[in-house]
Amino acid sequence: MVNKYVLKYHHHYYLRVSGLKEQVKALKAKLSNKDYKQHEIVKLAARIRNADQNIIPQDPNLPEYRLKRDLKKYRRYKSGLQRYRIIFCFSSNPLIIIYLYLNDEGHIRKSGSKNDPYEEFKKFVKKGYVSHNPNDPKIQKWIKDKYP
Numbered sequence: 001m002v003n004k005y006v007l008k009y010h011h012h013y014y015l016r017v018s019g020l021k022e023q024v025k026a027l028k029a030k031l032s033n034k035d036y037k038q039h040e041i042v043k044l045a046a047r048i049r050n051a052d053q054n055i056i057p058q059d060p061n062l063p064e065y066r067l068k069r070d071l072k073k074y075r076r077y078k079s080g081l082q083r084y085r086i087i088f089c090f091s092s093n094p095l096i097i098i099y100l101y102l103n104d105e106g107h108i109r110k111s112g113s114k115n116d117p118y119e120e121f122k123k124f125v126k127k128g129y130v131s132h133n134p135n136d137p138k139i140q141k142w143i144k145d146k147y148p
Helices: 011-030 033-038 040-058 117-126 137-144
Strands: 006-009 075-077 086-092 095-102
Touching: 006 011, 006 040, 011 040, 011 095, 033 040, 040 075, 040 086, 040 095, 095 117
Parallel strands: 006 095
Antiparallel strands: 075 086, 086 095
């Protein structure tokens, strides 16, 4: 599917997705075709790819993606990902979506937990690892970086 947004990946998100791809490759090499297709990691990786390549770019400003309070300038996608979250920001000028964060097994969604992915992402924001502003010099670096 072709969309109007340029899609970019923050280093953290890129590494997380790359790790999932490596897990999927390893599973493909060791499992039967039937077991491979039914494996949860394979299914999760496919849902994440579909979300960041097809679903989110259709309209990154959908009300159900909006976060609140400290994270109100960011968006998140959760549909079909169970306790995993994709956190991103976007701009309408220029038309760009930057995928910032995807939680791992150590930061599964559980409200009130110190390992909740939203709490972990808040730490990234406070430390300045991520920004919602496409004109931020760090964001400009990531836009120009080697990550697709």
